[in-house]
Amino acid sequence: MELPLFARYPGTRSLPRIELSDLPTPIETLDIGLDAAGLLVKRDDLTSALYGGNKVRKLEWLCGQAFAQSAEAVLTFGAYGSNHALATAVHARDLGREAHVVLSPQEPGPFAARTLRAHAAIGTHIHLAEGWDGTAVADRVHAELLERDGVAPYVIPMGGTDRHGAVGYVNAAMELVDQVEVDVVYVAGGTLGTAVGLAMGFAAAGADTRVVAVRVTPGEVANRAFCEQLTDQTSWLLGVADTAFPRIPLRELAFELREEFFEPGYGVVTPETLEAVAIAESAGLGLETTYTGKAFSAMLADARRGDLRGQRVLFWDTYNSAPLPPAGADELLPPSLQAYVAECDRLFGEAGVLGV
Numbered sequence: 001m002e003l004p005l006f007a008r009y010p011g012t013r014s015l016p017r018i019e020l021s022d023l024p025t026p027i028e029t030l031d032i033g034l035d036a037a038g039l040l041v042k043r044d045d046l047t048s049a050l051y052g053g054n055k056v057r058k059l060e061w062l063c064g065q066a067f068a069q070s071a072e073a074v075l076t077f078g079a080y081g082s083n084h085a086l087a088t089a090v091h092a093r094d095l096g097r098e099a100h101v102v103l104s105p106q107e108p109g110p111f112a113a114r115t116l117r118a119h120a121a122i123g124t125h126i127h128l129a130e131g132w133d134g135t136a137v138a139d140r141v142h143a144e145l146l147e148r149d150g151v152a153p154y155v156i157p158m159g160g161t162d163r164h165g166a167v168g169y170v171n172a173a174m175e176l177v178d179q180v181e182v183d184v185v186y187v188a189g190g191t192l193g194t195a196v197g198l199a200m201g202f203a204a205a206g207a208d209t210r211v212v213a214v215r216v217t218p219g220e221v222a223n224r225a226f227c228e229q230l231t232d233q234t235s236w237l238l239g240v241a242d243t244a245f246p247r248i249p250l251r252e253l254a255f256e257l258r259e260e261f262f263e264p265g266y267g268v269v270t271p272e273t274l275e276a277v278a279i280a281e282s283a284g285l286g287l288e289t290t291y292t293g294k295a296f297s298a299m300l301a302d303a304r305r306g307d308l309r310g311q312r313v314l315f316w317d318t319y320n321s322a323p324l325p326p327a328g329a330d331e332l333l334p335p336s337l338q339a340y341v342a343e344c345d346r347l348f349g350e351a352g353v354l355g356v
Helices: 004-008 010-014 055-068 083-094 112-122 135-149 163-179 193-204 224-241 271-282 292-304 335-348
Strands: 027-029 038-043 073-079 098-104 125-128 184-189 210-215 255-258 312-317
Touching: 004 010, 004 163, 010 224, 055 083, 055 163, 073 083, 073 135, 083 098, 083 112, 098 135, 112 335, 125 135, 125 335, 163 193, 163 224, 184 193, 184 292, 193 210, 193 224, 193 255, 210 292, 224 255, 271 292, 292 312
Parallel strands: 038 312, 073 098, 098 125, 184 210, 184 312, 210 255
Antiparallel strands: 027 038
16 A cells, blocks of 8 residues: 555655555544543554554654665664664564664563563663663664674664654554544654654644644653754655655644643553553553553543543554563563562562553
8 A cells, every 4th residue: 555645745755664564554433431522543553463553653764764774783762661662673673683772761660571571582682771861872882883793773763753753653644634534633742753743744634633742751852842853854854855745843733742641750650540541441442551541641631621522532552562572581681670670570560450
């Protein structure tokens, strides 16, 4: 199937891309008694049977760049439980590339230990940072790989969010427009590439759909200034590929960054998030507590205030529902992560919460 982006803006076919996703992803109705004209869910958890979620759409364009540059390895960033870091490692390995991840600390959570054990199973090269800024560690790894391979590793930013990764969600918005008309989309805002790409794609497709990005990462990672920069860079990239692509600044997009649901911090499990995950699970939708659970809880809060009455709402499921690689031995992880997964087990049990 031709990508909707290519159909609308043919010049964008020149951008390097490796097909990783099963598109289009389906749309389903979710009946949870929401005070709205209807609730739909976009099942981007089904982007790939190998490892799904929103990162796969970004990785298609990022891995396309890696191959264009003949990189032997990819290097990316994330927190301990980062789905992006694991998705990158899984897909890079499948493409015959070595995966290196710089991981930053996060509070223990019910899903992070499973993610780390999956890294252990597939042989991801893990490098640990002391805080959210892993630049110094990445610089060292980059230099070592360049010396070893004679070619630089391809660096994928945290969350897969840059002008190349965002193109995946410009296309995704156009895919949705071709499927159904909705008034508002709720989506988790980690590094905000998904949300910004969606808002750009809706505008470029002539749709009035509003994007509500629910911030789930610290302000130094996700903020409006970064969104403005990403919008400018992505529209420049697409405009160079196809001069018909509109240059629309962030202030003119139907985009809202919601910040009040982040606290008490990244990955911290709250009663509201657990309630949201349980409500979604009762309707057959599996979410987690760091990203999608917080976004779903924001949507529930808005509906309970009556803010969504009469609107057709869509929840964009960015989580992965494909089976994770079988758990690797804890001993294959760095010692500090061995202690971390043990603490996760103590607090939440080895199977996590809610039976997932």
